[in-house]
Amino acid sequence: MSDTVVRDGAAATAGREIVLVTGLSGSGLSTALAVLEDLGYDTIDNLPLFLIDPLLANPDWQGHPVAIGIDSRTRDFSASSLRDLCARLSQNGRCRLLFVEASDDVLLRRFTETRRRHPLANDRPVADGIARDRALLEPLRSAADVVIDTSDLTIHETKRIVAGHFTLATTAGLRVSVVSFSYGRGLPREADLVFDVRFLRNPHYEAELQPLDGRDARVADYVRGDAGFPAFVEHLQALLAPLLPAYRHEGKAYLTIAFGCTGGRHRSVFLAELMGAWIRDLGLDVTISHRDAARWQHIKSGTAAAA
DSSP states (O other), rough: TTTTOOOSSTTTTOOEEEEEEEEEEEEHHHHHHHHHTTTTOOESSSSSGHHHHHHSGGGGGSSSOEEHHHHHTTTTTTTHHHHHHHHHHHSSEEEEEEEEEEOOHHHHHHHHHHHHTTTTTSSHHHHHHHHHHHHHHHHHHOOOSSEOTTOOOOHHHHHHHHHHHOOOOOGGOOOOEEEHHHGGOOOTTSSEEEEOOTTTTGGGGGGTTTTOOOSHHHHHHHHHHTTHHHHHHHHHHHHHHHHHHHHHHHHEEEEEEEEESSSSSSSHHHHHHHHHHHHHHHTTTEEEEEETTTTTSSSSSTTSOOO
């Protein structure tokens, strides 16, 4: 027998980037794998656990970053075995576990809308399959390096977050996402740092400013005119200035900073734009997004939520 044969795949993982993608059925596993493929990973879905080592040892797969989708549908699936596998692979390369989830009501709605059968429901209601899936996968959620909850995310937002966490070393470094949001629609689940800017004076109550948003110079000037604004920005920058390099030094790949106001249209948008530009000037990779922007065009002046 040749001494180059790899029985456990260990030598084949040296220096490689491996992502094991798991999570709840219906939460967006296929989307996550598609993003990883776009990022340059070789991807394969629903691979039996006993085939992972031979796959990684295959010369055609060596030297490439790999993403493997594994969930409760997978033949010979075992949460403990998958957790142990990731730990073992990490000894020779870099193996990270991505867990994708969503709330029960969102999963139920998705299965109902698509009329798909839940893989664990058998002849029982979809809700039973969701509950069984969640219980089965809980040990993996606890052990995951990254957990992404897609309950309130669009496909575009899900793609952005996955890309932020798993961009390959050629573009490695701390990537910062600055997001504005409306408290009326809840906190962004992916946020690491959240700042409430509802204490600033509100352009919503000025008739000429109400139909605008925080990207407009007139709104920016109005918010800047708040007596507490200069001190707030000064303290905020003083807080973030040491935090950002500390996160980068720790090896954190992705940081989401969120600014919230009542309607997610004026104050939070302006602060997100302002601080995003400031962080970019520090030399970091920054994306700025406004979570609730799609709602602005549907809200008539005079009936809009206070922003």
